[in-house]
Amino acid sequence: MNRTLSRWKLFALHAGLSLLCAATLYPVLWVIKLALSPTQTLSMSANPFPEAVTLDHFRDVLGSTDAQGRWLFGRQLLSSLVVSGATTLVGLTLAVTAAYALSRFRFPGKQSGMQLLLVTQMFPATLMLVPLYSILQKLNLLDSIGGLVLVYATSSLPFCVWMLKGYFDTIPRELEEAAIMDGASPGQVFIKVVLPLARPALAVTALFSFMQAWNEFILAATLLNDTTRFTLPVALQRYVGEYKTEWGHFAAGALIISAPVMALFFALQKFLVGGLTAGAVKG
């Protein structure tokens, strides 16, 4: 720490930071207020703290059922978990193997392949919507979890491949050669030496895939029809109606949905920072 900072400068610094914090936290506080207030209307007051507190909205959202009396929230949560989990699993499996090959082997088309992967990232998701829709229709995978997983896994693949390739590049080749001399087959080198060393990068990439799938809205809203199969962001949107918006339910739902991701983030925070900087310094 710089000890030469004067008292006044320190004060100004903290005042500035507090202001930034407030600006960042204010919208979040507002959502919390909406979720806790007993009304469904959008309060126009600038006060970010609720006047009255009730957990009714949370109860409503968690206990929501459809016309047949099926527990909607439970099914949608399961749908979200399955989609996000499967996306992570499928995407990571493909990305890890592709990234390893791109990092270690020389083959024709390697450079252009890497660049093509980047190019796919330049198109906005909405542009892909129509072709993806018709492809899934041809594959008979519309309105299915499998179809959504396929779309998510492929769309997060380029980023995951680049991320992991960058990390694999930092793992010294001599480690793999040592394993080869120790008698390891290429598969064993990969599983017993490379993957354990890439754990920080795997954690970051997995979290990224999971969050992408967990938060994604447009594709899910377009490709899914059956309410019981909705992922949570789509379900959330149903509280914003054409004539009436249930702001209380919407806010409560938003908080519930972000809770698992936040929990995951806090749990992995140390690991994530380590993972993101791991490639920077040889260690």
Added chain:
Amino acid sequence: MRPRVSDVRLVGIKKSFGDNVIVKGVDLDVTPGEFLVMVGPSGCGKTTLLRIIAGLEQADAGDIFIGGKNMNTVPPRERDVGMVFQSYALYPHMTVKENMAFGLELRKLPRAEIDGRVAEAARMLELGPLLDRKPKALSGGQRQRVAMGRVIVRRPKLFLFDEPLSNLDTALRVQMRGELARLHRTLGVTMLYVTHDQVEAMTLATRVAVFNKGVLQQLGAPLELYHRPTNTFVATFLGSPSMNLVDARREGANFVGKGFSLPAVGDAQGEVKLGLRPQDLRVGAKGPLQGEVEAVERLGFDGYAFLKTAAGPIAARFEGADVHVGQTLWVEPQGEVLHVFTADGTKALHHPETRGAKA
């Protein structure tokens, strides 16, 4: 431990990376149980050759025999060869014990056997108290020993070392050199060792192979190479300070060069290159070569003076005498010490009689 040893035979090994020819046809015979050191400046192909023997690199041409069997297409794990890497290449996510046991576990040895071998290697290398540590918690010397332990437990027929001591500080290097020599005596196994350090080559080897630019220059016992270098490259590469080389031509009974004349030896005629080991020269008030002292390396009572003479730079030993920079002094050969090479330095024509026991 029953020694299992293997000989290695290389026939016409060639290797290039792109247009870069690294190994230009090397023939080499390694006898079972010997400690052969491959030495040369960086880029001379010695490491590439070692990696070809290990199977980590494919030769473009030529044959590799280990234990009499052709190994050209045999994968590394079936060659029964252990290798210690320059960077040690310890698995960072495994403890010392797991690092050493890894190769044995891959070979599906029984647990008791694995534990026994690891314990034995740990005892031999004094790694006992460190077995549960991760590599990052070890010092350089300890990592080095683990890297050796990892090879020892597998009991390969052939040990390969790729500049294993180059990352250690001087004191540790001297100590590890001793341990390596002891290890070779204990195991009696064939060892192939790559280094650019001529001191390691001279102290460790039963035989030294000197490489330059992808070509084996000379193969022989350390002192044989020192006393009878086959060309000026080997002559200047081994020994410290390097052998002095001066141009001269035969004129009757003398070799005459710029500003000096020495009694001729051998029957070389015409232009030649003369080699003089600094150890065989004395700085003093008389002698055939005269020069100005440019630098002094005092090792204690004695040392080396580096003189600028008409014939070129000359290093010579001095004893006690008050030698300092700027002085003009003379250099005198101590007896019959001249090495004579062809003018281009590619071939030796004459060596002085070796004094003392031949290696």
